[in-house]
Structures are given as structure tokens and as C-alpha cells.
Amino acid sequence: MTELRQAIEELVEKHLPDDSHFVVEVKLEEKLGKTRVLILIDSDEGVTIQACAKVSRAVSEELEAKEMVGEAYVLEVSSPGLDFPLGSKRQYQKNIGRELKLTLASGADVSGKLLEVDSEKVKLLVKKKEKGKKATEEEVLFPFAEIKKSIVQVSFK
Template sequence: MNEPRRVIQDLAEKHLPDESHFLVEVKMEDKAGKTRVLILVDADQGVTIEACARLSRAISEELESQDILGEAYILEVSSPGLDYPLSSSRQYQKNVGRELKVFQNSGTETIGKLLSVEPNEIKLLVKKKEKGKKAIEEEMIVPFGEIKKSIVQVSFK
């Protein structure tokens, strides 16, 4: 990880509102001669706009007082959003009980209800359909090492 990104990550973690909030990712890119810094933060009970705004102000003040990025930068603090892949055990834990679409390294895609999260794996409840028969549900264990990405499925039921 490059030095400015590590410093910004440390600043973000330092200024999180409380223990229920956690850092998901810090992205940096050059955009039209300015450095764009995107900080994605999540929380066990969801992130508020106010929490993002407070975090943005605190980080911005430190970036400027310490002159970490030089002159021009764009700072964005946001929650990852529903379509953003889950990246940590804590995010999986937050979504227990919800439907996930899991893309495995093997190319397999599985949709199932997230039942539990263990240190090295997740457990899904998957519906198996056979022609002419009623769908049955079975539990499926997927090790984290086999997961390429997981996305929460939006339900409008």
C-alpha cells in the first residue's frame, strides 16, 4: 500500500464515530489533475449521512493541516452501497439472514440465504430445484478462500 493511502486509512480509522463503524476500503486515483480519495465506511446498524459528513470533515482537516496530498484533491466518504461486493467477515456478519449471490473462483454462482459466518467460511441455505419435483432447501458451506465476490440481493417483497 502506498504511503498517502496508508496515512488516510489510519486517519479514517482514528476518526470513525464509534466501535460499530468500520472501514471497508480506501481508494485513490488521479482524476483531471486532482487526487480523488474515496473512503468507504460501513457500520453494524448502517451508516448515516451525518456520520459520513463528520468523518469527511475530520479527515479533510487533518489532510490539510498535515499537507498529506499537496494542493488539489477530491474527498468522498460514503457507504459501500448494496451493489458493492462484501469484503470482510464483519460485512458478512452484518448481512446474516439476507440473500447473497456468491461468485466462486471456480466460476460457480450460487444464490442463498446467509445463515452464519465462521472465521474461514460462510453457510448458505440454498434452494435446489429438480425437474418435476418441489424445490428442496439444503445448507451449503463456502470457504472464504473459494469466494471471488459476494453481493447482497435486493428484495422488494
């Protein structure tokens, strides 16, 4: 399954609309004798339905021509939802300026505004509230190795 997943990921990369698009994840699941191929793509400017349809058609044609997956399969191409954890540096960079909720390896949750990203860590502006005092903001670095999950927080302001 790992080799097939990698082969499909390479197909997807070949058929992305342009350099602003990238693969987030390729998942393969077996359900009731059918293989479900889930492809998540993202873009620095956001993903359109047209981009998903283009990738879906191109990948589907190649999967069938090369008989890479059994006859009974379901192919889904979409962008990751807001509740989908960030997984790559590129996804973090796309969300600079937005509020994130990090779940750390220690189990603690931290929320703050994403300020910077580099190859090893992220910098958040975190609000610190001490009892009886006015809340202050502090820039805090979090190495990727300590981050278990990162979710963009939706603001309706």
C-alpha cells in the same frame, strides 16, 4: 500510493464516530491532475449522513494540516452501495439472514440465505431444484478462498 492509502485509512479509523463503524475501503485515483480520495465506511447499525460528514470534515482537516495529498484533491466519504461486494467478515455478519449471490472462483454463481459466518467460511441456505421434483433447501459451506465476489440481493417483498 500504498503508504498514503494506509495512512489515510488510519486517519479514518481514528475519526470514526464509534466502535460500531468500520472502514470498508480507501481508494486513491489520479484524474486530470487531481487526486480523488474515496472513503467507504460501514456500521453494524447502518451509516448516517452525519457520520459521513463528521469523518469527512475530520479527515479533510488532517489531510490539509499534514499536507498528505497535493493541493488539488477531492474527498468523498460514503457507505458502500447495495451493489458493492462484501469484503470483510464484519460485513458478512451484518447481513446474516439476507439473500446473497456469490460468484465463486470457478465462475459459478450461487444464491442463498446467509446463515452463518466464521473466520474461514460462510454458510448459505441454498435452494436445490431437480427436474420434476419439488425444490429442496440445503445448507452449504463456502470457504472465503473460493468466493470471488458476494453481493447482497435486494428483496422488494
